Amino acid sequence: MREEVSFVEANGLRHAVRRFEVEGAPDSDRMVLLLHGFLDCGATFDLLAAPLARLGFRVFAPDFRGFGDTDRVGAGGYYHFPDYVVDLEGIVRALAPSWLGVVGHSMGGGVATLFAGTFPERVQSLVVMEGLGPMSDPPGLAVERMRRHFADREKIRGPRPMASLDEATDRLAATHPRVARDVLRSRAERLSRRDAEGRLVWAWDPLHRTTSPTPFIAETYASFLRAITCPTLFVGGGPHGWHPPDEDERLACFQHLARVDFPDAGHMMHWTAPEDVAKAVGAHFGA
Numbered sequence: 163m164r165e166e167v168s169f170v171e172a173n174g175l176r177h178a179v180r181r182f183e184v185e186g187a188p189d190s191d192r193m194v195l196l197l198h199g200f201l202d203c204g205a206t207f208d209l210l211a212a213p214l215a216r217l218g219f220r221v222f223a224p225d226f227r228g229f230g231d232t233d234r235v236g237a238g239g240y241y242h243f244p245d246y247v248v249d250l251e252g253i254v255r256a257l258a259p260s261w262l263g264v265v266g267h268s269m270g271g272g273v274a275t276l277f278a279g280t281f282p283e284r285v286q287s288l289v290v291m292e293g294l295g296p297m298s299d300p301p302g303l304a305v306e307r308m309r310r311h312f313a314d315r316e317k318i319r320g321p322r323p324m325a326s327l328d329e330a331t332d333r334l335a336a337t338h339p340r341v342a343r344d345v346l347r348s349r350a351e352r353l354s355r356r357d358a359e360g361r362l363v364w365a366w367d368p369l370h371r372t373t374s375p376t377p378f379i380a381e382t383y384a385s386f387l388r389a390i391t392c393p394t395l396f397v398g399g400g401p402h403g404w405h406p407p408d409e410d411e412r413l414a415c416f417q418h419l420a421r422v423d424f425p426d427a428g429h430m431m432h433w434t435a436p437e438d439v440a441k442a443v444g445a446h447f448g449a
Contacts, residue, residue: 172252199268203230279386
């Protein structure tokens with residue numbers, strides 16, 4: 163498989179967009195956009211992208227702002243969900259697909275659903291991989307959330323360097339204990355970078371680790387889900403995946419919904435079961 167990174171100017175930032183191609187794959191004008199989750203990046207979709215490319219889709223995976231090779235917001239900026247949606251609109255406009263299928267994982271699923279609800283005419287088919295937004299915040303916690311945001315900002319001291327890829331793999335294993343170590347090692351290679359001083363660090367802005375000051379309100383989010391008109395597939399990772407307590411209520415908001423579950427995949431299903439997920443995605447997209 164061949165990977166090529168290009169850059170798209172959108173919403174004042176330079177966004178890295180990775181294209182995955184497989185030699186000998188059939189030609190198609192159908193574009194698939196893979197949207198990554200929190201503390202992830204487009205490069206780790208490689209295992210899922212390869213079988214999708216073999217099916218003939220034009221497969222692209224952008225890095226969201228402050229992740230991978232995309233610009234960070236810089237001094238005075240922050241990472242709010244509406245910003246991701248504005249960024250994505252600019253990326254889609256630049257790529258100008260005639261047919262667009264969007265696959266969003268975790269945080270990327272949240273961005274994908276907000277985008278598809280805002281611009282239903284621009285998304286022909288949607289796949290959400292355990293990406294229906296975080297837990298809903300009771301209104302009474304808004305003040306505490308804002309206080310936590312400021313407390314978290316005080317703790318930021320820049321990235322914590324890692325001694326080696328082994329240490330990076332160990333850190334991933336602490337968060338994803340059910341993912342095979344060889345897979346985590348290959349993910350660590352794609353999720354880390356050498357900084358200007360030659361230190362091995364994660365390829366995301368440490369500001370991402372602060373609590374967002376903006377509460378998540380499920381009722382507001384549901385209005386976007388109800389506005390989505392395209393066929394939608396929800397992919398679950400089984401009991402070891404991530405499921406908000408009101409997941410069924412959120413899923414009931416979709417107009418055209420299908421569901422598939424991979425009981426042993428867990429939340430990082432694009433790492434643990436890429437071939438199975440690709441078959442489900444391809445079938446949903448009509449391959």
